[in-house]
Amino acid sequence: MVTFEGLPGAVAVSHLRVYDWPTEDGLRGGTPHLHLTCSEGYVVVGGGGSVQTLTATGFRETPLSPGALVWFTPGTIHRLVNEDGLRILVLMQNSGLPEAGDAVLTLPPRFLAGPALYREATALPADGTEAEQERAARARRDLAIEGFLALRAAAEAGDPEPLGAFHRAAAALVRPRTGDWRERWQRGAAAASEATRTQLDALADADCGYLAEASVHAERPSTLGRFGMCGRLDVYPG
Template sequence: MTVTRQVAAFPGAVALTRLGVYDWEAADGACGGSPHLHTASTEAYLVLGGTGRVESITASGYESYGLAPNDLLWFSPGTIHRIINTGGLDILAIMQNGGLPEAGDAVLTFEADIVADPERYARAAKLDAGPNPAPDALASAALTRRDAALAGYHRLKEAAQAGDFAAVERFHRDAVRLIQHRVPGWQELWNGRIAPEAARTGQWLADLAEGKYGHFKDAGVCRTAPAAQERIFGMCGMLQKWYSAGPA
């Protein structure tokens, strides 16, 4: 007999990505990825191996945090962050609100005139290496995008270190203008896939308080494979993603 049951969503409506941080050296001598912020999602880094650091810019100023194996660091929406690889840095990125980052939640720190212009921003942010690109072409496009993001980031960093937050405030404002048109779609995604996870737990607790356990009938084991067997070029490194689980 075949039993049909509801497939459990991945815990907490989060998304997982394994990230081998780029070892490409930038103009300042540091290796790493493209600085950016997330507008609606908290991100966490669990260090699987290697060493590095995260630079951050918030309303409180500029900070730098070392990374070593088994470190866990997370940062909330609006935190401009740059991940730096000082030696084989490999992390598991855990992203709140799985689906929103993929729908454009991240904004790269390009120069102010680019971030203020949606068309220019879209061109700069697109990983465009032409049709059927070779790995070398994709790497070159990712490097070009990284360096463009660093150009704007260094200006923001210098301003924050000087105690001048006008540039950071402008970037925040323009970043929100860039994503504002996407928010209705994000709200639909939230209402359909993310908020129900918390509501479902609330119902389970209410049932358990009454001695009920009907949700146990849907118990099961789920498994998912990586979305791709090989890592792909991302903003900060070579990515391997996992999506919603299916039955084992």
Template sequence: MTAPAFPGATSVSALEVYDDVAADGLAGGTPHLHTVSAEAYLVVGGRGRLHTIDGAGAFAELALAPGDLVWFAPGVIHRAVNDGGLDVRVIMQNAGLPEAGDAVMTFPDAVLADPGRYADAAALPGDEASDVERLAAAVARRDLAVEGYRALFRDDGAVDRERLARLHEQAAALVARRAPEWRARWQAGALAVARETGERLDALAAGRDPGLGAARVAAASGTPALGMCGRLHRYDTSIDATIDPTGGDR
């Protein structure tokens, strides 16, 4: 039998935000934006703040404490600041797209303008590297993004809208070639799930069984990784990777 799709074709991961301190004295993650996917944080432990710059250039700081839920649209630059043990659950729209390059880090202009330099700056060492080496590379990547992030602000603390507009243009240019692949992922994921809901509603409206007899359960195991904002526990919710907890065929 086919495993059920994860709700809304979203993805979920556990995130322990980095506690290494950047050049501006703040501990935390890598400032970045997503070009097509919305994101949500559910705080389950610790304390912190979320720094955001919206599409119009408005900066905001939101306090994060256990039980808090915050979400933001594609294009919002966000930076998780760890004030002590910040532990969140991250929910991402369009499962698979963030891992396919939807996230663009706020590197300095010269890096964002050169796809080759951007790819080199964004990459982490492979499995041949030690955990210490990989963590050092993740922190160095974070620090480079913080450098570009800080350059978005004028001396008076306001966001420079011209610089922000340039970042938006550079981010779009970096990912434009990926749009056909992303469209295929979206069609097979979020769009397919939405269409299935429509088919179930059609069946109910016509007095038919919407498919209740085919209902199944799935589970997924987490995999540790170093992400942009901290240590991740990623759950692969794709149908091919999910587990039937009953032991039956999928």
């Protein structure tokens, strides 16, 4: 019997306290970015704000307040805006891949020409102090805001090419990593789906023996307050 003991459907969860750092357009919040193979969902658990999104169909702003559930598919550029202590449970497809590499920030085009340039602009100092990490996180956030505002302005002016160029650059940046991502998917979402198939087959054959293998899991965050793209993260191992 195939079993899978991760979170349902290989979804991962993080608790996010959205940055309240001011931005050049007078708002406060996180770093605009997109995911290329993962859908992501937000369950708002405190405070208020909004999520700004940009897709080929245009710009949209969705209010966020406690109890709200919002999700979006791969290719959606998203930017969290913090108006009042915004806190979110983030639901991530593919065993948390959005926090493990499936994300490209909306940096200006000059930083998207190759992996080395992009990495230099986005990496946080691994051994840096908290103050050093915060400065690096703010710097990359501000670069991504610059790029996002340019993409939004072009889209609102009826010019789709800058967004299309960003999509192509993002795909090129992550292409070397897709082999590792495929393995993560196979161990996670694909394995979870296969486990359900074998359970359905067993039930159809009047075989409920797998129910005796039931298990319970409980976890605490493995990391508290990590500097993420959109805010400080409490990360569960998943």
